[in-house]
Amino acid sequence: MKKLKPLLLGLALGALGGVVGFWGARHGLKSSGTAHWGKPQLLGLLALLPVAWLVAVGLHELGHALAGRLQGFRLHWLTVGPLMWRRQSTGHLGFEWNRNLNTAGGLALSVPPDDVRLRERFRVFTAGGPLGSLGWTALALGVFSQLPPPMQSTVPAGALALSGGISLLLFVVTLLPFQAGGFASDGMRLLNLSRRGPKQELEVAMLTATVRSMAGVRPRELSRPALEAAAALPVQHPFNAYVAYYLYLHHLDAGDPEEAGRQLAHYREHLEQQPAALQASGWLEAAFFSAAYEHDAKAARAYQARAVINAHTPAEQPFRVEAALARLEGDAARARTQAEAALRELPRNLSQGSARLYEEWLRDTVRWAEQKADT
Incomplete structure (x- = not known):
């Protein structure tokens, strides 16, 4: 069951986000005076729910990757549901299918080339995910709200609203400080990296050792006292x-x-x-x-x-x-x-x-x- 927790959490967020997005779509349609959606439209929305979820999760993880890029980080792998891009021995990112349920909820691994200002740079990297979700929420729901009422009643427009609703929920939930399946939420990491104390010292020490090791520093050359x-x-x-x-x-x-x-x-x-x-x-x-x-x-x-x-x-x-x-x-x-x-x-x-x-x-x-x- 432990292996399924992150996946189940992601599916729950997707379902709840779908409800939020669908409610928003229905509310917009009702206020604009358009007709009630029929069964074929609802089935079409249900079929597009996984796609809406993948888009929302993917843009959340891309937010992390782009924020890391701004800090000089190098992206090593990006996982979105069953999709994964991993850096190959050639130096390029290559596509693979992700068969691990534990990372199906989304994962971005970016690492800086040095250990300068790690705490500040990782805060920016961590904040990139929620900001990516917020940006997609504003764009998706903003575009939907500006569509003519007849277009709002189409399945693609409804799927856009669904994805925006899922993204809004991702923004809110990932900012909550919690731990699940061995992963810390973005909110938990931001809290640890922003608040002075033993948790921040522990995380910075781990990040320092990881970054130096990935840069080629031998284990015996890592700071034993630290x-x-x-x-x-x-x-x-x-x-x-x-x-x-x-x-x-x-x-x-x-x-x-x-x-x-x-x-x-x-x-x-x-x-x-x-x-x-x-x-x-x-x-x-x-x-x-x-x-x-x-x-x-x-x-x-x-x-x-x-x-x-x-x-x-x-x-x-x-x-x-x-x-x-x-x-x-x-x-x-x-x-x-x-x-x-x-x-x-x-x-x-x-x-x-x-x-x-x-x-x-x-x-x-x-x-x-x-x-x-x-x-």
Whole structure:
């Protein structure tokens, strides 16, 4: 049920927004003295409701993307219902079908190239979504209100009003501060980024580590004191888990697998509180660590089985896990094949900092497999 919460929320917003838009359309028609809508028109509106919802959600997410663009952010993926555009290894955005219910309500991932003024820039990025919804509400309902009464009674005009109503509801609801399915609403993020306190410190620390990692900074070069200070903040928030994850990577890259294991265990304890689309990556990382560093194939297989791989899972991860398991089991041929497959996918990894750590391990695995084959 947790995986369905964001989708159900989106559908509920769509249905309620449809009611609002339809009420507005009916009210406008009634006041203009036009005839009552017949059954064919109502069925036509019902058929166009998913399209009206997709347009409203899409413009909300585009609002985020455009606001991020104004702040120098780079768009990495944009999800609107079953539609998804993701940046490919070529550097261009490519279209894919989104099959993950957890992100069907809409998602925009944009990242700045540096960590300068992160709090202020992410506030602008976050506000872009609700502003996009407000802009489409004004445009859609404004155009509808200016149409001649006979045109207002057409199905396309009614669908325009429906989309405007859905967009108005998105504007209102996304500004409410709440957490659902591991995602924070725009209102919650704006509140955290605007109000001084431990939640703001935690979010800024997480954003700083994420931005630096995506820019290619190795995990061992991330500020350990800053991450530990964020982990010690007296606040319970999903971002606590992300801080533990970066501490895990830091210690692993620094050659301290024992402490890395402790941080990974802390991250794993809170993994189910994260967005379902991102949980697969966490379970696969646990499987990799169990196989490569703890030499526990049984635990690795158990973690691997819990990972529901989706479009948001780093493409190299499943291959890296299989390479670690094959190496643990002494299967040189399979270890080499899987490691080489992971190396081919590493350039697509969003976190190029951690990719440098994994590249070293994968190349070492290829050398191990070659030496084992020679002997």
